[in-house]
Amino acid sequence: MIILDLEWNRGYDNKPLEEVLQIGAVRTAGLGQPILDTFNAYIRPVVHKRFGPGAKDLPELSASLESELDFAAALARFLDWCGGEEEFASGGGDDGKVLEQNCRYWGLPVPQFPRFHNLQRAFGSLLGASGQQIALWRAAAYCRVPDTFTFHNALHDAVYTAAVAEWLTPESL
Secondary structure, three states, rough: OEEEEEEEEOOOOOOOEEEEEEEEEEOOOOOOOOEEEEEEEOOOOOOOOOHHHHHHHHHHHHHHHHHHOOHHHHHHHHHHHHOOOOOEEEEEOHHHHHHHHHHHOOOOOOOOOOOHHHHHHHHHOOOOOOOOOOOHHHHHHHOOOOOOOOOOHHHHHHHHHHHHHHHHHHHHO
């Protein structure tokens, strides 16, 4: 299973793009299993000239600004790293949409993930809060995951999501 997380900038202009600034992911042997490998790519922003409030507060924004990678190169590296994986997940419902939006904006084929799970929704269901979005930091605190890394870094958030996923069952997906 690949657990994916993205960080992006919504910008202040009228350009219809939530521009991806970072792709982070972890590979596990399956739901709730240990992390086997990690992927991290910072992407140099080129569309929006200003950063929205969320992007301004990203702890690794400077890494994206200094990156040599564009979205197409980062996506190619990510898909190569994924290999033939069949099962994917993210810590929320927006990552898949934003990835698709960026692919369409840049004229790239949209990756087809055979099985894609929203782990945030599954965790909310597990707690009896169906339909509610439980923030990753709250879920991690609830699961007593040590506050080791900064949140809102795509790789760190993928690691936290994998740790929270240890509480999930296949039925909760």
